[in-house]
Amino acid sequence: MQEFDKSISFDGRDIRLKLGLLAPQAGGAVLIQSGDTAVLVTATRTAGREGIDFLPLTVDYEERLYAAGRIPGGFLRREGRPPEKAILISRLIDRPLRPLCPNWIRDDIQIIATTLSMDEEVPPDVLAVTGSSIAMIAAKIPFFGPMAAVRVGLIGDDFIINPTYREIDTGDLDLVVAGSPDGVVMVEAGANQLPEQDIIEAIDFGYEAVRDLIQAQWDVMEALELELTTEEPPLVNEAVETFIRDNASESIKKVLIEYDLDKSSRDKCLDEIKENKVNKVIAELPKEDPIKIAATEDPKSISKLYKDLTKELMRSQIVNDGVRVDGRKLDEVRSISSQVSLLPKRVHGSGLFRRGLTQVLSLATLGTPGDAQDLADDLHPEDEKRYLHHYNFPPFSVGETKPMRSPGRREIGHGALAERAIIPILPPKEEFPYVIRIVSEVLSSNGSTSMGSVCGSTLALMDAGVPITKPVSGAAMGLIKEGDEVRILTDIQGIEDFLGDMDFKVAGTDNGITALQMDMKITGLPMEVVAKAIEQALPARLHILDRMLSTIDKPRTSLSPYAPRLLTMKIDPDMIGLVIGPGGKTIKGITEQTGSKIDISDDGTVTIAALEAEKAEKAKQIIYNMTRKLNEGEVYAGRVTRIIQIGAFVEVLPGKEGMIHISQLAEGRVGKVEDEVAVGDEVVVKVREIDSKGRLNLTRLGIHPDEAAAARQATVPV
Numbered sequence: 001m002q003e004f005d006k007s008i009s010f011d012g013r014d015i016r017l018k019l020g021l022l023a024p025q026a027g028g029a030v031l032i033q034s035g036d037t038a039v040l041v042t043a044t045r046t047a048g049r050e051g052i053d054f055l056p057l058t059v060d061y062e063e064r065l066y067a068a069g070r071i072p073g074g075f076l077r078r079e080g081r082p083p084e085k086a087i088l089i090s091r092l093i094d095r096p097l098r099p100l101c102p103n104w105i106r107d108d109i110q111i112i113a114t115t116l117s118m119d120e121e122v123p124p125d126v127l128a129v130t131g132s133s134i135a136m137i138a139a140k141i142p143f144f145g146p147m148a149a150v151r152v153g154l155i156g157d158d159f160i161i162n163p164t165y166r167e168i169d170t171g172d173l174d175l176v177v178a179g180s181p182d183g184v185v186m187v188e189a190g191a192n193q194l195p196e197q198d199i200i201e202a203i204d205f206g207y208e209a210v211r212d213l214i215q216a217q218w219d220v221m222e223a224l225e226l227e228l229t230t231e232e233p234p235l236v237n238e239a240v241e242t243f244i245r246d247n248a249s250e251s252i253k254k255v256l257i258e259y260d261l262d263k264s265s266r267d268k269c270l271d272e273i274k275e276n277k278v279n280k281v282i283a284e285l286p287k288e289d290p291i292k293i294a295a296t297e298d299p300k301s302i303s304k305l306y307k308d309l310t311k312e313l314m315r316s317q318i319v320n321d322g323v324r325v326d327g328r329k330l331d332e333v334r335s336i337s338s339q340v341s342l343l344p345k346r347v348h349g350s351g352l353f354r355r356g357l358t359q360v361l362s363l364a365t366l367g368t369p370g371d372a373q374d375l376a377d378d379l380h381p382e383d384e385k386r387y388l389h390h391y392n393f394p395p396f397s398v399g400e401t402k403p404m405r406s407p408g409r410r411e412i413g414h415g416a417l418a419e420r421a422i423i424p425i426l427p428p429k430e431e432f433p434y435v436i437r438i439v440s441e442v443l444s445s446n447g448s449t450s451m452g453s454v455c456g457s458t459l460a461l462m463d464a465g466v467p468i469t470k471p472v473s474g475a476a477m478g479l480i481k482e483g484d485e486v487r488i489l490t491d492i493q494g495i496e497d498f499l500g501d502m503d504f505k506v507a508g509t510d511n512g513i514t515a516l517q518m519d520m521k522i523t524g525l526p527m528e529v530v531a532k533a534i535e536q537a538l539p540a541r542l543h544i545l546d547r548m549l550s551t552i553d554k555p556r557t558s559l560s561p562y563a564p565r566l567l568t569m570k571i572d573p574d575m576i577g578l579v580i581g582p583g584g585k586t587i588k589g590i591t592e593q594t595g596s597k598i599d600i601s602d603d604g605t606v607t608i609a610a611l612e613a614e615k616a617e618k619a620k621q622i623i624y625n626m627t628r629k630l631n632e633g634e635v636y637a638g639r640v641t642r643i644i645q646i647g648a649f650v651e652v653l654p655g656k657e658g659m660i661h662i663s664q665l666a667e668g669r670v671g672k673v674e675d676e677v678a679v680g681d682e683v684v685v686k687v688r689e690i691d692s693k694g695r696l697n698l699t700r701l702g703i704h705p706d707e708a709a710a711a712r713q714a715t716v717p718v
Helices: 084-100 125-138 165-170 196-224 238-256 263-283 290-297 299-321 409-425 449-464 494-499 527-549 573-580 582-594 613-627 705-714
Strands: 004-010 013-019 028-034 037-046 057-063 108-117 148-155 158-161 173-180 183-194 336-340 349-355 358-367 387-392 435-444 473-482 485-490 502-508 513-520 565-570 597-600 605-610 635-644 647-653 656-661 682-690 696-699
Touching (some): 013 125, 013 196, 028 125, 037 125, 084 108, 084 183, 084 409, 084 513, 108 125, 125 148, 125 173, 148 165, 148 196, 158 196, 173 196, 183 196, 183 409, 183 502, 183 527, 238 263, 238 290, 263 290, 263 494, 290 299, 299 473, 299 485, 299 494, 336 449, 336 527, 358 449, 387 409, 387 449, 409 435, 409 502, 409 513, 449 473, 449 502, 449 527, 473 494, 473 527, 485 527, 513 527, 565 613, 573 582, 573 597, 573 613, 582 597, 605 613, 635 705, 656 682
Parallel strands (some): 057 108, 387 435, 656 696
Antiparallel strands (some): 004 013, 028 037, 037 108, 148 173, 183 513, 349 358, 358 435, 473 485, 473 502, 502 513, 565 605, 597 605, 635 647, 647 656, 682 696
């Protein structure tokens, strides 16, 4: 491809596209840049592997620390496993791209987005999403595009397109909208309890900007004489399709209207119909029968056609009869139950949430500031996380067996969504300095486990005594679109997600939305349908929230006895080195003496954690004494550290020494210092003077007995 360079003036910023310059052996490549953030996005297609029966699309987002002028840490000094943020951006690119790729393609398609340069103004994620569309077009890979994405922020009452990191951090909304010429394809958002109407207006505002970027891509295609590549889908064997329909339709319909069947029983019945009404009948046909020949040549086509028939009949039942496979109305929520304190208090808080057959157990753990997750090895400005939400999806939750591995992209994505939903209602660090970790264990899955995690986590946080400002609930919405007929489903279950066209998760409080995520299986939805889905989610969320509050309506007033007790104090940042000591000797000594854990921030904030409040208080007193400013006239109990001819040195506070002149050791004349004190003696002294060099002059004279008694009680020697 010839080199091509184009700048798009977009909402006050330029987006620059360079094609034909980099990665000449990739199928298609574009360097997309805004400000000093530049992302190289490539798209490549290779021949498919034997036996693949799905779209093998892979999306990888890669971060290189050289993009920010940094060298990676660790022994190897190079990038290793992708950080969580990189995995989430990979998903952000994949989710709007996948529904726009023809699902009959069996060739391998790989998108790789690499951030080559990054400033602290422009996030690279939405650039990578738009770049993936341009790379697909340049690679001439079949694609129902163009597609583009923008971020929408809210500063005051004004929406802004592609806000900076600072604007995202200080605003009330962080929303990414991706769209195609057919409508909205993907939405991802975190919000500070915004009303439904504000979210709808933000998505509409964002989609208008998406349309401008789509038009810019059409202009690029015209300049480079590129066209969207199309491929005809493989022909369906109509005879086999008719055979399966004639043999299985009535039996499938009967199963789909057996509303009392649970998920496992329904799946078992559908499998039995396929085996008895299709596979066995085909097996009994003569060898020369065209149906048997076709089934022998392509056995996977039988499963696909049977699935397509089941999908068609389920969707027809919803569109034409307004009834779902479990007998619910379109806007009806499944039965709900919840529990707290399911486990002993060694687990700081627990919440069990069940909706239909979906069951999630969320566990809360309270930690110290030192338990915060360090984010130093990714490119983004955030340096640590104080709230961690981890989501686990074991195979037994769907009645399957498979090897247990480290969390996959889906688990990381679901945990991040639940994390976003909860963050707006957490107390500020100044009021509740704990680091909080929630682990959501999916024990049974039949749709919407991520929203089940949000609900279970709210219960666990309140059970743990975390003073959240509002409880959060969530619901997953679905959609069936047949021609012009559209049906929106509330609280979708597994089969409706699997065979439907949309999975739209909405979480929030009774004040407004805190997080949402919309994924499509079709090429786009008009704004009026998106708006209706958001509005229909509200009564469902409030119904679920009401049921949760019947279990626990506010956070507990006390923490688990096994949760650490935290005390915070401020010291002069110049004193941090004194508290830590050479090689950490001093702080280690305080820790060993008091059984506490001590974290010190660069601004001088000291957080002390111990299982017993008395131990934390003891450590606080030691640090206070070490760092406090001494004043003339104050009385201390100290220890004699050394003796010289003219007096004795006394450590009155850790690291703070003063001298008692021989004339101040006792009433009357003192012949030798050793006649009054010895090294190691505990003595009560008063600060007589602090000279211009900060040196302490001490005395044992003029101390009232009450002052001496109070000093011995207050000072804790180290």
